[in-house]
Amino acid sequence: MIETVHVPLGARAYDVHVGRGLLARAGEMIGPLLRRPRVFVVSERRVAGLQLDALRAGLGEIEAPALLLEPGEATKGWEGLAQTVEWLLDQKCERGDVVVALGGGVIGDLVGFxxxxxxxxxxxxxxxxSLLAQVDSSVGGKTAINTRHGKNLVGAFHQPSLVLADVDILDTLTPRDFRAGYGEVMKYGLLGDAQFFGWLERNAPRLADDPALRIEAVRHSVQMKADIVARDETEQGDRALLNLGHTFCHALEAATGYSDRLLHGEGVAIGCALAFELSARLGLCAQEDPSRVRAHLQSMGMARDLRDIPGDLPDAETLLALMGQDKKVIEGRLRFVLARGIGEAFVTAELPAAEVLGVLRASA
Structure with a gap:
């Protein structure tokens, strides 16, 4: 079964295919985009060892030279960008050609940029x-690299021509990576679809073992993102809702050195819990809502607080300062995504720093 979500952006419109066995049909699906039987694949070594041969087999007669980068967030920087661009030029990649990003969010963001x-x-x-990339970062055209100042601060909006989300690939993920990706799935229910969050409460513990549930979770998440991107491609309004949990998350990633101490999806999950806790403290939502979010994270075996992150963290004041480098700062004011309830997120810059510090201290 293959589900298709269309992202309606006029001349930049494209389809996201979600299903099983899509790698085996890569040539059939990518072929119509090509002017010559050749693509340029950029991946990372761990992923390539698991998926590159299957992709090449699926491409059939289409040539597929590949660049293999080192895994990890550190690759998504100036050095990785230069290596990728120079390799593509060495390969004589032309404007009419197609580059294939085979990997998780790091590879997708880097290759897209x-x-x-x-x-x-x-x-x-x-x-x-990865689950995270299938439900979130591969869709919407946000591409970027990190700098010493923070995450995703240099980039461009550049939509893909096609997305192939093969849920069979998720069988190769470690349990930790799968759970981390789930942080982004949960986010969609929390920000705008209470019924979807209820569906996740009933079904998410079985996602890792049930391909049909996986397809539905990915499809629904992609459809929600596609609808938002179609309304606000360059994040002037509604698209900012997709950053639920991310203001906290990006500060925590910076504080942990973009290392394996904290995976992005783990940071998003903690950030969502903190955003709901902050919302409840401000009287915006019922106290039952952050309790429900935390209970669901616990049922999934996921981190919920700063104290769940291994190793030492900076104090609350330092974490707040790290939030000030977030790309969502406008005129020096930090925007948070808060909630009036499950599925009712909104963006605000009217937020007392003392309340944020209080939530960070309590979580630590």
Whole structure:
């Protein structure tokens, strides 16, 4: 079974295919985009060892030279960007060619940005290999790298030409990586669909073992993101809701050195719990809502608080200062995504710093 979500962006519109066995049909699906039987694959070593041969087999007669980068968030920086762009130029990648990003969010973001700036823009296809990338980062055209100042601060909006989300690939994920990706799935229910969050409460513990449930969770998440992106492609309004949990998350990632101490999806989950806790403290939502979020995270075996992150963290004041480097700062004011209830998120800059510090201290 293959589900297709259309992202309606006029001349930049594309389809996201969600289902089983999509790698085996890569040539059939990518072929119509090509002017010559050749694509340029960029991946990372761990993913390539598991999926590159299957992708090449699915591409059939389409040539697929590949660049393999080191895994990890550190690759998504200036050095990784330069390596990717220079390799594509060495391979004589032309403006009419297609680059394939085979990997998780790091590879998708990096390769998308490289495609955006190479020859002033070449097309690229996302083949996301993590749950997080399938439900979130592969869709919507946000591409970026990190700098010493923070996460995703240099980038471009560059939509893919196609996304192939093969849920069979998720069988190769470690339990931790799968749970981390689930942080982004849960986010969609929390920000705008209480019924979906209820569905997740009933079904999420079985996602890892049930492909049909996986397909539905990915499809529903992608559909929600596609609807928001269609209304607000460059994040001038509604799209900011997708950052629920991310203001906290990005500060925590910076504080842990973008290391394996905290995976992005784990940070999002903690950030969502803190955003609901902050909302309840401000009287915006019932106290039962953050309790419900925390109970669900506990049922999934996921971190909920700063104290769940291994190792030492900076104090609350330092974490708040790290939030000030977030790309969502406008005119020096930090915007938070808060909630009036499950499925009722909104964006605000009217927030007392003392309340944020109180939530951070309590979580630590």
């Amino acid at each position: 490289a495609a955006a700036i190479l020859r002033r823009g070449v097309r690229f296809v996302q083949v996301p290999t």
